[in-house]
């Protein structure tokens with residue numbers, strides 16, 4: 001089960017360092033947490049002058065400012081199991097990782113940045129449990145801020161996925177905008193991004209990750225999202241989907257560019273098979289469903305990219321789950337409909353865009369001594385690329401809870 005952090009190395013253990021800047025994204029399906037843990041033993045390079053065990057000073061152009069070295073951590077929980085999340089926060093004392101708002105003397109409030117619908121829905125719960133106030137950031141603002149943050153600072157964040165092959169894409173910061181951001185969470189939002197904080201939500205669809213998981217659960221009786229993905233992995237969609245060849249006697253419909261293997265109608269074979277649901281393999285049902293939903297999102301995304309002349313579509317959200325078949329289907333759909341003109345790109349930290357956006361929003365406010373001024377990589381990843389150093393396997397097999405080594409400038 002994937003609730004909570006599964007540290008992939010001892011360095012990912014937050015209890016080893018002081019935790020700060022907790023940010024939450026409480027969505028329809030999942031709660032995502034991002035937080036920073038300060039490293040206790042700081043290595044200091046030539047440019048840096050050590051000032052304490054945990055804080056170093058670096059020149060910031062206009063003088064010196066303290067820098068905290070540490071790691072960004074990621075964790076997620078099912079929203080329906082919010083108590084597990086609260087326990088995790090309590091156990092790791094993450095609720096102390098917000099900031100104090102000094103209003104009227106003696107009335108200091110502890111504030112945590114939060115986004116997603118649950119930031120509204122669960123305000124009282126967090127207040128009662130921890131006495132903290134959820135400072136709400138708009139979900140679309142956070143998605144865009146999170147995507148821009150990742151694309152500009154994290155090395156090997158974006159990749160294409162074709163025929164089972166993952167290719168990381170170097171992002172040219174001067175040529176990033178405009179792009180279409182498609183966030184596939186419970187539902188789907190499509191956002192045209194023109195710059196930092198410059199965007200418009202141009203479309204959306206209610207057929208998203210929640211639809212796949214909800215319908216999949218009903219149709220296959222599986223117990224978890226992972227099980228549903230696993231089923232889809234082993235299934236064959238042709239058992240249930242009606243293909244062009246099924247309609248055209250095994251032939252292509254060349255005049256309109258459809259091959260015999262193209263799906264003409266998802267689940268269409270169930271019309272004439274005279275079978276009950278029990279007669280189908282759950283694997284085949286899961287496969288057809290995943291294909292139907294991924295195809296549909298890929299197509300709507302392309303149509304929106306076409307509306308605005310956008311060539312790059314970045315896909316985020318936990319629906320993807322780094323799952324090969326999902327990404328392959330979306331890539332094929334975008335490629336098919338755009339006749340190769342547009343590209344589907346995926347993000348390693350796919351489901352954490354909103355939480356990262358909320359995390360970076362601490363910077364906007366200027367609260368006491370914990371302002372995130374700027375986040376920088378601790379050591380260069382490549383000469384040409386400024387970004388975080390990601391600790392974890394870079395061979396494409398991402399551990400979704402891997403932490404990122406980084407530094408935070410504070411006031």
Ligand SMILES: Nc1ncnc2c1ncn2[C@@H]1O[C@H](COP(=O)(O)OP(=O)(O)O)[C@@H](O)[C@H]1O
Nearest residue numbers: 027028029030185186209210213225317318319
């Ligand atoms: N462990 C999981 N439990 C439930 N859904 C999951 C899980 N992992 C991936 N998903 C998929 O991710 C979707 C939620 O994605 P997410 O980006 O977190 O959206 P939201 O903000 O709406 O929760 C789910 O609807 C489901 O399709």
Ligand SMILES: CC(C)(COP(=O)(O)O)[C@@H](O)C(=O)NCCC(=O)O
Nearest residue numbers: 027028185186187188189204205206
């Ligand atoms: C309402 C939402 C923004 C909530 O975000 P989520 O929790 O699904 O990530 C999203 O579900 C959505 O964009 N739904 C599609 C609604 C529509 O445009 O039809």
